[in-house]
Amino acid sequence: MNPIIETRQLKKEFRVRQSKERQPQIIEAVKGIDLVVRAGEIFGFLGPNGAGKTTTLRMLATLIPPSSGQATIAGYDLAREAKQIRSCIGYVSQAGGADVTATGRENLMLQAQLHGLSRRDAEQHTNALLDVLELEALADRLVKTYSGGQRRRLDLALGMVHRPRLLFLDEPTTGLDPQSRARLWDEVRRLRADGTTIFLTTHYLEEADALADRLGIMDDGLIVAEGTPESLKQQIAGDVITFGVKSSNGTRQKLEALFCQQPYVREVHPADNQIQLYVERGEENLPALLHLLDAAGLAVQRVALTRPSLDDVFLRKTGRSLREEHA
Amino acid sequence: MFGFWRETRLMMVRNLTRWARNPAWLMVGLFQPILYLLLFAPLLDSLHMPGVDQGNTLKSFTPGLLVMLAMNAGFAGMNILDDLHDGVIERLRVTPASRLALILGIVLCEVLIALLSSLLLILAAVPMGFRADWPGIALLFGLLVLVHTMMVSASYAVALAIKDSNALAAMASAITIPLLLLSGVLLPLTLAPASIRTIAHANPFFYVVDAARALASGEFGNPDVLRAFVIVGALAVLALLWATRRFRQAVA
Ligand SMILES: Nc1ncnc2c1ncn2[C@@H]1O[C@H](COP(=O)(O)OP(=O)(O)OP(=O)(O)O)[C@@H](O)[C@H]1O
Ligand SMILES: [Mg+2]
Numbered sequence: 001m002n003p004i005i006e007t008r009q010l011k012k013e014f015r016v017r018q019s020k021e022r023q024p025q026i027i028e029a030v031k032g033i034d035l036v037v038r039a040g041e042i043f044g045f046l047g048p049n050g051a052g053k054t055t056t057l058r059m060l061a062t063l064i065p066p067s068s069g070q071a072t073i074a075g076y077d078l079a080r081e082a083k084q085i086r087s088c089i090g091y092v093s094q095a096g097g098a099d100v101t102a103t104g105r106e107n108l109m110l111q112a113q114l115h116g117l118s119r120r121d122a123e124q125h126t127n128a129l130l131d132v133l134e135l136e137a138l139a140d141r142l143v144k145t146y147s148g149g150q151r152r153r154l155d156l157a158l159g160m161v162h163r164p165r166l167l168f169l170d171e172p173t174t175g176l177d178p179q180s181r182a183r184l185w186d187e188v189r190r191l192r193a194d195g196t197t198i199f200l201t202t203h204y205l206e207e208a209d210a211l212a213d214r215l216g217i218m219d220d221g222l223i224v225a226e227g228t229p230e231s232l233k234q235q236i237a238g239d240v241i242t243f244g245v246k247s248s249n250g251t252r253q254k255l256e257a258l259f260c261q262q263p264y265v266r267e268v269h270p271a272d273n274q275i276q277l278y279v280e281r282g283e284e285n286l287p288a289l290l291h292l293l294d295a296a297g298l299a300v301q302r303v304a305l306t307r308p309s310l311d312d313v314f315l316r317k318t319g320r321s322l323r324e325e326h327a
Numbered sequence: 328m329f330g331f332w333r334e335t336r337l338m339m340v341r342n343l344t345r346w347a348r349n350p351a352w353l354m355v356g357l358f359q360p361i362l363y364l365l366l367f368a369p370l371l372d373s374l375h376m377p378g379v380d381q382g383n384t385l386k387s388f389t390p391g392l393l394v395m396l397a398m399n400a401g402f403a404g405m406n407i408l409d410d411l412h413d414g415v416i417e418r419l420r421v422t423p424a425s426r427l428a429l430i431l432g433i434v435l436c437e438v439l440i441a442l443l444s445s446l447l448l449i450l451a452a453v454p455m456g457f458r459a460d461w462p463g464i465a466l467l468f469g470l471l472v473l474v475h476t477m478m479v480s481a482s483y484a485v486a487l488a489i490k491d492s493n494a495l496a497a498m499a500s501a502i503t504i505p506l507l508l509l510s511g512v513l514l515p516l517t518l519a520p521a522s523i524r525t526i527a528h529a530n531p532f533f534y535v536v537d538a539a540r541a542l543a544s545g546e547f548g549n550p551d552v553l554r555a556f557v558i559v560g561a562l563a564v565l566a567l568l569w570a571t572r573r574f575r576q577a578v579a
Contacts, residue, residue, distance in 0.1 A: 061421055064578060086423040095579075097418030099410070101345050113337055114422040114429075116330070142348075158418060 003072075004166055004197045005037035005060060010069035012055050029055040031221035032069060037199055037214075042192050044212030045201040046310065048322055051218040053201040054094050057168050060199070061091040074166060087116065092159035094170040094201075096151060100144040104135055104154050107143065108161050115162035122161075129157045132187055134180075148175050156184065160191070167191065169200040173207060185211055205310045205322060217314055224317040233308045238266055239282025241289070243275045244302030255298055262289070274302075282307075334424040338432025339439070342406075346440060356440055360396050360448040367392070368455055385457040390539035391512040393445050393471060394532060398507055400478035401499040403437050404486025411490065416577050427567070430483065430574045434567065438475040445471060460545025466552075467542040473559045474535055480566035487573035510536045531558050 012030040030052040037043040045053045058064045060073060062082040071078040074088040098107050105126060112122035130136045133153045138146060143154060152175045160167060169188075173181045188198055188211060202208050208215055209229045217225040217232070225232055245252055252270065259268050259277055264285045267278040279285050282305050293300060314322045346353050368385065410416050419429055449457070449464065486495050507513065509523070510532035516524055527533045538555030546552070 063417055063420060083423050086421060089421065091418075091421045093414055093417060095414050097414035099341075099415050100413060101348065101409075102341065106341070106344070110337060110341055111418065111422065114334060114419065114424040116423065 002039045003036045004039040005035065005043075005071065005073050005199065007033055007035045007060075007071040008069055009034065010056070010059060010071055011067045012052075012059055012064070013067045028221055030059070030066075033218075033221075033223050035216060035223065035226075037197060039197055040192065040195055041213040042188060042198045042200065042211055044208045044215045045199070045218055046203070046205070046208040046215055046314075046322070047201075047218035048203070050220075052221040053218055054170055056218075057091070057170050057199070057201065058093075061089060061168050062086055063091075088164060089166045089168065090159040090162060090164035091168040092156050092170060092172060094174075096155035098143045098151060098154050098158060101142065103140050103142055104146070104157075105130070105139040107154065108157055111158050112161045115164075117162055125161050125163065129161055132183075133157050134183070149177055149180055152176055153180060153184075164196070166197045166199065169198065171201055171203065173202070173204070181207075203322070209310055215310075217310075217317065219314075219318045225313060229310060232310065232313045234280070235313070238264075238278050238280040238308075240304075240306045240308060241277045241279050241282055241286060242302075242304040242306070243277075243300045245273060245275060245300055251298055254296070255293075255300075258292060258296060258298070259289075262292075331425050331428045334428035335432040335435065338429050339436045342433050342436035343439070346436070353440075357444045357447055359399075360392060360444050361451045363392055363395070364389070364448060364451055364455070385452055385455060386459060386543055387540055389449065389452045389457050389459075390467065390543045391536060392448060393467070394474070394510065394536050394539055395507060395512050396441060396445060396448070397471065397474045397478050397532075397535075398503040400437065400441060400475050401482050401503045402496060403479040404482035404484075404495050404499075405492045406437075407433065407483050408486050408490065408492050408495070411487065411577060411579055414579055416574070417579060420575075420577070426575050427571045430480070430571050431567065434476055434479045434483065434570070437479045438472055441475045442468060442471060459543045463542040463545040463547065466547070467539055470535065470538060470542070470552075470555060470559065473556070473563045474532075477531075477559060477563040477566045480563070480570040484566065484570040484573045487570070487577045490579075506530055506532050509533065512536050531555075531562055534558055 009032040010030060011028075011032045014027045014029055015024045016027060017024045033056065035056075045056070047053050055064075059066050060071060060078070062078065062085055066078070073085045076084045076088075078085065098104075099110075102110075108126040108129065109119075109122050112125055113119065117125065130139050133156065135150065135153055135157065138150055143151060146154065156169070156172055159169065172188075173184055176184065185207075188200070192198060200211070212229060214228050215226065215232060216223045225235075227235065243255070245255060252275070255275060256268055256270060259265050259275070262285075264280040265277050266280065269276040269278075279289075286303070286305055290303070311322050346356075367388065407416075420426070445468065449459075482495070482499060485498060486492075489495060489498070509516070509527045509530045511527070512532070516527050516533070519527070534551060534555040537551040538549070541549035541551050
């Protein structure tokens, strides 16, 4: 598929002057990333606070100029063709951008019309979106009277009302209740089915896992891993199969020897009363393993098949856990 | 071009709606100048010079008051700071709409309200004895459009650069008060020492005040009029471009 976003060594440095020091401090928010997002996919950016996700999105949405590097978006050059890029994209910032002194409907109508829609189209899109995001009942109330989650839903609507080809969502589901989150996921999938490319950031491993076709894991200004959630997890060590065994040494050694002979078993980690295997395509190979045990007349007490999580991926790449930070 | 004016209009309507939702704010904006008139006009009485009736004093004072009103526009930037901090400006900047159109729409909304309040001021002055050359007043309103555009745009540009409403307010008063004093609105500069008069010539409002008085008396041919239009017109364009440039880069 064609790339809709392509960046080359995209970099952003911020200069901040701290009151005490004379010398301005330079913060390397994004340290030169090469990124490809393909047309029609949901691309997820996963990373801890301060990783540079928002900064990257803001550069790609033409809001702040990169310090160096290039990017092409929808075939247009970021440095020279910002206006053309803007007519292809929608952007929902992490902090939102609704005008609290206006009603939800007025916000949406203005945004749609500034994106070039006729009044009638703007009305039609607005109504459709108010329905999808369950905002009709609030549509004619001033935004300052909305709850946090209602306001977040309006922010999201503001980014999509003109039905852009490429939609940037910066932490779209933060602050949403589980039901609204599920509806948003559905909507994001529906948009993709209609051909929209979606580039979203998230802290939530489950969200990245469930929603994204491909993922970039970002840490400290760099993309440390990229691929489908499945391939990223497979890249670690395949699936994890845990056998519970009695500590009679004879059986254990036989089991270990047997496991090591299998080509799809990558690593064998014996522990006190269990043996842990990292196995390629665990679901397919577990029945075969059980069959082997049967044939050899070896008995195990328990079996568990688990997948490595994205957190394992993050841990492996950065030495830190994403979960701990958000626990 | 059609798109440009449509975008300008959309932004103007959006901001006018905002004003309309805040009646207290709107009332102060519209009627404050009338208050000035009611407070100051009796003072003019005491300045009463033999052989000059009050209508004539008003004739020179009312245009001056109109110019004074334009000083208030120096504080307009505070309105845009809410938008900046709420992320509204960034949201607008992601649309392909012309940046000049977006800022012009907001500026014109402020200009429109200021002109409305200027009109109320004139209407209030009539029963008090204000007589003027009406075509001249109409042209004076044309000049006021430029003056307000210049002040509002400059205020937006500064607001977007310093991003802090307290700092903006301090700066606006620090700049507008000397501009006011050096314009000859309050006290005629003919009384001032030569050095002050020289400085006053660097103040665009000096020319505006002269032009306003000339226009109120219907002196269209007065060179002060053309001079004021040229100077303020050029400054208004520059200020608008400055504000657009700031808007283009505005980050919360
Ligand atoms: N305007 C700015 N001026 C100075 N530093 C900034 C600015 N914006 C971001 N930074 C710094 O750049 C780094 C990356 O910030 P960014 O907002 O991109 O992170 P993020 O991945 O979006 O984090 P989060 O998950 O918390 O939203 C941080 O260290 C941040 O402090
Ligand atoms: Mg962020």
